Amino acid sequence: MVRGRSFASARTDGAGGERDRPESWRREWESLSAEIRACRLCPLGSIRTHAVVYRGSASPRVVFVGEAPGAEEDRRGVPFVGRSGRRLDAAIERVGLRPGEFGVLNVLKCRPPGNRFDRSAARTCRPYLDRQLALLAPRALVSLGASALRSLDPQAPAVLQAAGRPRPWRTIALFPLVHPAAALRSRRFAERWDSDVARLGRWLALGAKPL
């Protein structure tokens, strides 16, 4: 059983408090993670250091979906561990999510050159994201940045229009945010990040119900 543990593609981050997961679930998750780590389906697979799979709870209430690994994530094989990750973790703490209640992953599992989101690679990589989300079965998603939002919801408006307002996504809800890296670069985006994170906290406190 997976209890009091979290997954970062077989790495733990010390989180706990997950609902029980059966052994069959654990085997399927480990098998999917191994498949991603060995993947060479698109050209990014030959230039990465590590494929970056997941960090967080085995039974997350909320999954944060970023765009692609950056340099630090590629080096360590864990999503959102650089400066953007620290900004994200501060926001997660601020909205009241405990370690066993959330997970973090990216649309693209391998770092694109120059951190430029690669749409063609994202199409090839997409089944991994869908399989991860089907297994994790969160109650809500939070997209981080324009490319993550568009990957999840191609009909969504521009990220500055969409951010801060939950929208329907399949049978659950998607809450878009601007990318935490943008909040580090620009005061305008930092203010937007702060106000939208406050909205996210209020929405989560009300139950993050499907719309």
Ligand code: SF4
């Ligand atoms: S980006 Fe995705 S599809 Fe491309 S090699 Fe990495 S895991 Fe495979």
